[in-house]
Amino acid sequence: MAPVSNCVKCSNMGVLNCDGNCIVFESSGCVSSPNTYCSGCQNHSNFISESNGVCSEISNCKIAITNGKCASCNDGYYFTPNQTCVGLSSNQTENCDLINNDNGKCIRCANKHYLSDGTCLNCPNNCMSCINATVCIECEGGFSVSSNGTCMTSTTQMENCKKMINRLFICAICDEKYFRNDKGQCENCIDNCDECNQKNTCLQCKENTFLVTEGNQCIPYEDHTNCETKTQNGCSQCSTGYYVKNQLCVSCNSTKSNCDKCNSVGVCTSCSPNYILISSECISKSNVSQCTKVDNSKCATCKFWYAPSSDGTSCAKKAVWWVIFIGKIDIPDVVVNINAIVFESNEDNKEISVNEESRELICVGNSGNNTIKVQFSTKENCYKYTIRTSPNIATIPKGKAIEFEVFLKPLCSCQIDDIIVLISSNLKKGVVSNMHINIKAKTQLSTRLGPDELEEDKKLGEGSFGIVYKGTFRSNTVAIKKMKQFTDDQKSLEEFEKEVDMLDKFRCDYIVHFYGAGFMTNKICLVTEFALYGSLQDLMKHKQSSEVDMQTRLKMMLDSANGIMYLHINGILHRDIKPDNFLVFSLNKKDKVNAKLTDFGSARNVNLLTTNMTFTKGVGTPKYMAPEILNREKYKKEADVYSFAVTMFECFKWGEIYPKKDFQFAWSIADFVSAGKRVQRDKNIPEPYFEIIKQCWTQKKRDRVPIESVVEMLNSEMIK
Template sequence: CDLKCSTCNNKERCLTCNTTNYKTNDGDCLPQSSIIGCQVKVTQLGCSKCQEGYYQINTNECETCDKNCKTCFSTSTKCTSCDSSHVLLSSGSCVGLSQISKCTEITNSRCSKCSFWNTPSEDGTSCETKAVWWAIIIVVIVSVIIITLSITVIILTTKKILDIVHGNISDKNKTIFLMEKSNIVFSNIQGGICISSNEINFNEDFDEIPVDAVTRQMISVGNTNKNIVKIQFTYSSKIEKFELEVDPVVVTLKKGYACEFSIYLKPLCTCKFHSTIQMISKNIKSGEEKYNEIMIKGLTCRSTRIDYEELIEEKKLGEGSFGIVYRGTFRGNDVAIKVMKSSADEMGGMEEFENEVQMMDKFRSEYVVHFYGACFVPNKICMVTEYAEFGSLSDLIKKKHTSDEIGMKMRVKIMLDSSKGIFYLHENGILHRDIKPDNILVFSLDLDQKINGKLTDFGSSRNINLLMTNMTFTKGIGTPVYMAPEVLKQERYKRCADIFSFGVTMFESFGWCNAYPKKDFTYPWKIAEFVIEGKRQNKMSCMSEKQYDLISECWEHKAENRPHSEDVVHSLQSIYDSL
C-alpha cells in the first residue's frame, strides 16, 4: 500500500489511513495537519468539531467563515453571530458601525444605542425615529419663557419710549422761560414766588363769557428762590357754578425761571362769580410748602342756564312723583319753580326733565308758557317758567264749581289760545302728547287781555319726524282719559293724537265738568274700553251745536278724519266771534 495508507484495496486506494493522515469523503488520505480550525484533536477520521470562525465541510473538514463572522452555520458561510464591532443582519452578513445609519453602539451583534431623537429597532439592525417627550416639554417651557421675556421687554421698552415722548411733548406744551428775558412785570408773594397778576379776570378780553363753554385765561408764575420749587394749583370741590382746569397741573422751576399757566373755566349757569384758587409752592430742598390765594372773577352772558342763588322760593303750589312746584321770584318776575326730587333720577325723571328743558328752550310763542331757564347744579336741579295766577284750567274747573262763574266766552277764549299753542307746536314738527286741562295754564280772566291761556308741561313732547315712522307708544305717555283710540291700542299715530286729546279737553272746558264721571266709569280701563269701541259722550245742554260739532270732529274714531290744528283754530275763532 501507499505510505499514507494503513490498509488498502490496491496501490492507489486506501481502506484506512495511517496515524498521521485522515480519510476524506473522496477516499483520499491527507495529512491531519492540513485541517485548520479544528477545535478537537484531528484523528484518522478527520475533525469532528470546528473552532469559532470556522464551519464544518465534507463532514470532517473545517472552512473559514465569512469576514467579520464570529460564528456561522456548519454547512454554509451564513453568520450566526458577529464580532464586537459588527451587526448581524437578517441576511446573515455582518456590517460595521458606519453602515448602520445613526447607530452609535453595538452589543451582541445588535445595535444597542442610537443618536438623539432615534432608538434601535426591535431586531437591532437599524435606528428608528422616536420623539423625546422630556425634550419637547423643555423646549416648550423654554420657548414660553423666551416669548414672555421678549413681550415684557417690548412692553417695558415701548412704555419707556412713550414716557420719554410724552415727557417731551409735555415739556413742549409747558411755556417755561427766563424771567430776565421777559417783559412781564411780576409781583412778589410769599415763598419766594412771583406772579404776573394778583387776580385772574375772565372778562379781561370779553364783556361777558359764554355759559356751558370753556374760556381760557393766562397767568405766569416765577421762582426767585435759589432752590428748585414745585408749583401746583388747587381749588375747592364745593364750587358748583363752574368747572375749572389748570394746565400744566404741576411744574418744577429753577431759580430765575417762570411758567405760563392756562386756566380753563366753564360756567354751568348764568352768573357773576368771585372766588379764589390756591397756588401751592414747595421748596424741593427743604420740603417747605407755602400757600397763596389768587382771585378769579367773571361775568357770563344771559342764558337759560340760570343761577340757583337768583331764585327765591315763596310758596309750595303742588307736588308730583318727579318734583315739587313752588311759586317764587326770579329777577323781579313771578315764576313757577319746578324742583326735581333727588329720587326722581332713579325713576327716569332726569331724562324727562332734560327733554322738557330742551323743548321749552326752543319755543318762541306767546301761546306757550314762557321759559326763563333751568338749573343743572346737582341737588338744585329745577326749571323756571312764568307763573299763572289762576293755575291750570283743571284747577279752575275744580275751584269754580258752577259754570256761571266763568262765562262761555272765556272758556272758548282759553281753548282758542290753547289751540294756537298746539298749532305752533305742530307747525314746528312737535307733538305735545299730553294735552289736558292740567297742562293749560290760565293767566287772566279778563277778555280784554290778548292771551288768557297757554300750553305747558312738555316733558312728554317729541319731534314728530321720529313718530311719523313706525314708532308706537311703549312708554304709555299721556293720561288715559285724553288718549286717542290708536294710542290706547298702541298703534302708530301722528298729529291727530293731540287733536283727539284737545277734543276731550274742549268737552270738559265747554261743559265745565269731567268728561267721564266716576259714577259712570269706576275704573280707568272702562274709559279705554268705551273709547276703543267708538263710543263718545253726548252733547251737554250748555254746549252749542257748533261747539259739539267741533268736539265730535276732534274725537273722531278714525284718525285721518280729524281736523288739522289750523282748522281747529279757525273754527274756535268763528265760535268766539259769534258769542
C-alpha cells in the same frame, strides 16, 4: 155751381182755376180769399198746383211746398232721392228710438243696441249701452264695466279697491297706500308712503320715516345717519360734526376742510387737531407763524419771544416776561405777573359763555436761589364752575419762570368772584407756602340757572314726578318745578339738556315762557312763568260755572288751540293734552292771551316727546287718550286733536266728561271709546261748539280735522 169758362171773378162760393172756371170753394182745398184766386191751402200737406191753380195733395207728405215737392214726410215714411215719401220697413224701425226722416236711417238706438250705418245692432251680453259689438260703456244691474270693456259681475272686486263705482269697473276709493289713476284703477304709492294722490308723490309717510321737501321720497329713520333727533320733517338735531341741510345731516367737513364742529348753518366752530379756526376757516398750525401748540382750535403756545394773540389766531412778538418780572407776592422766592385772573370774552360786554371753557394765563417765577415746585389748588364740589390748570404742577429752577394756562368752565349763568390757592414748595428747605389769587368772571345769560338766583316762596302742588313751587327769579314771579325722581347718570343729564334746549327754542305767545333750568344733581328743576289762576283744571275746581262765562271759555280754548298749532307746525307732538296742562293767566277775554300750553312731557319723562305712550288697564286714566293709543296703534298729531276735543268738552261743560256714576273704572272709559262710542252733547255746550268737538274726536284718525282748522273754527265763533 156750374162751371163758367173765361170767368173773371167767382162768387163767394167759388174759386177761379187756371181754365177760367169757378170751382166750388169747399172742394178746392183753398183758404178763403177776397180776390177769387187760390192764395193758400188749408192743409199743410197740399200745395197750389200749377196745372189747375187750386190745392192738390202729395201722398204721405206732412208738409208740402210749391211745385208739388214735399218738405217733411208723415211718421213712418222717409224721403227718397226724388223727394217722394216712402214707408219705412220693419228692418229700419227695429230697436230704433229715433229715425232721420230725411234718409230713413236710425240716429238713436234703444238700450242694449248700438248704431252702425243707420241700423241698430245688439250690444255684448249684459250691456245696457255700448259703442260697438265688443266695448260696453254701461252694464246692467249687478254687472260692472271691466278695463277691456266687457261686463263683469259686481261681486268681482278690483284689486286694491275699497269701493267701486256702481255699474262701472272703476274704483271710487282705493285702499290705504294706493291712489286712483286716470283710468280709475288703484296703483301703489311710493315706498314707505301711507297716503298719496298721484304717482311718484307722497302726502304722508309711514311711522319712523320722513318726507323729503319735494314730496317724492319717504326716507326711513334708520337710513338717516348721524342724526340725534329724527322727526317726520327730517332731522332736527345732528350728531357732533354734522349740521342739518335740506332735512338731512351733512358733515361739517364737507363745507370746510378739517372742520370738526359747526353751527346750524354749517359755519365751522371747531377744527380738527393741529388746526386753528380763523374767520370760520381751519388753518393748519404750520401755516400760522411761530405757533407750536394748538388747543381748542386756538394757538395755545408760541415760540420763544412770541405769545398767542387774545383770540388765539396768531402769535405776536413779546418780551420774555421773567426778564422784566416786577410782581412780588408774600410767598418768599415766588413772583407772579398778576394778583387776579379776570376771565373775559372778546364781546363788548366781556361776558363769557356758559358750559364752555374760557382760558387765561398767569406766569409764576422763581426769584430765589433754590428750585421750587408750584401748583394751584381749587375748591372741590363747586356747583357754579369747574377750573383746571395746565400744567397741573411744575418745577421752576432759580431765576426761571413758567406760564400756567387756567381754564374756567361756568356751569350756569352767574357772576364768579372767588379764589384759588397757589402752593409753593422749596425743595431744599422743605418749606411750603400758600397764597390766594382771585378769579373773576361774569357769564352770559343762558337757560342754565344758578340755584342761588332762585328764591322759593310756597308750594303750589305736587305730582308723582315733581313738586311745583311759587318763587322769584331776577324779580320775576315764576313757577319752579323740582324733579322728584332723577338719576345723575350721564345719559339722564344729556336727555334733560336736550329737553331744555327744545324748550328754549319755543317762541310763542301761547306757550308758557321758559326761563331756564337748574342742573345741579340734587336741584334739578325747570323754571317757567307763573300763572295767577293755575291750570284750567284748577280753575274748574275752584270756580263755579256761572263765574266764567262761555265767551271767556271759548277764548281760553282758542288760545290753547294756537299753542298746539305752534307745536304741530314745528313737527312736535305734545302727547299729554288735558286741562291740567293749560295754564290760565287772565279771565278778561279782551286780553291778548288768556291761556297757555305747558308741560311738554318733562314732568313724566325728560324725553317723553320721543317716547310712544301706551295704556294698560288699571294704570293711569285713559279719558284723554285717542282710540289709536288705547288700541296700542301708531299715532301722530291726530291724537293731540282728539285729546283737545275732550278738553274742550270739559271746559265748555265746566265738568267731567265721564261722570263717576256712569264710568266707575278707568278701563270702562277705554272700552267705551275703543268701541267708537262718544258721549252726547251736554245741555251747557252750545250746538256750534259741539260740532267742532265732533270733528275732532272721530274714531278714525284720518277723519279728524287738523288743529289749524280747529283754530279757524274757534276763531269764527269768537267773532260772531
